Amino acid sequence: MVDVLVFGVSAVIVLGGAVGVITMRNPVHAALCLVASFFGVAVLFVDLGAHFLAAVQVIVYTGAIVVLFLFVLMLLGVDKTEDLTVEPLGGQRIAGVLAGVGIAAALIATFVLTTRDHDVLATGTPSLAGELLTDPAEANIEVLGRAIFTDYLFAFEITSVLLVIAVVGAVVLARTPRATAEELAERAETVEVEP
């Protein structure tokens, strides 16, 4: 009963936040709705026993990513409300919503059709190695940490390379191009002429 209640409340928060993101005219409000949606997903992670991922979800998504979004909004001053009444491309909005509904319906149909007759979801089978719920139940962090640092160690190391690439890319993108020598000379000339 409590499970259903928790799921229902967080599902409403998740979907309400998601709908808020795509309907809010002010991007800052959209970012705040995104926070609500991420928090709801974190609650669902706890409900599913993924405690570490729930904490990381709050820290990384709502703590870092949304704050980055808000920083960009404040930095560029693009927090003007967008005029949503004008539809520049005829029928785009209806087509977009229909496509979204269609994608959701296709996914739901897949889940329903594959779970209707079987105990096992979709095409997967319960794992023999890498069990999530050992007996006695280990802490979620312990199981996850052991999996990452043994079976998935190579992928884990590769992500560090990815992060370095991301940092270098961000520096390159954010750099203001330095004026070349000719431009500097030109600027000096105009300053001399002016007085």
Place this chain on the structure above:
Amino acid sequence: VILAALRDDPAAYLVLAAILFGVGSAGVLVRRNPLVMFMCIELQLNAVNLTFVAFSRELNDVGGQVSVFFVLVVAAAEVVIGLGIIVALLRRRPGATVDDVRMLKG
């Protein structure tokens, strides 16, 4: 049919994730502000994460949670690069929508 699926425990999470993914896709297709489109992509990533964790729970396999961990890392890197591109774009043309950059030129 959906209500019948919702009574089933893991299927409820999958249905919720599917709806969340649909909302995210609709947002990407409908909105024109590059920042809001980016937020909608994050929504889609979250829907996929929820699916991964639900399957991880259902199949008793820690691999799903490891996948979510890597999705988180890739999402963080993606946000850094994407916001860098958006900052560079909006600095050059304030108030640009995605339609203004459809030629992928500065």
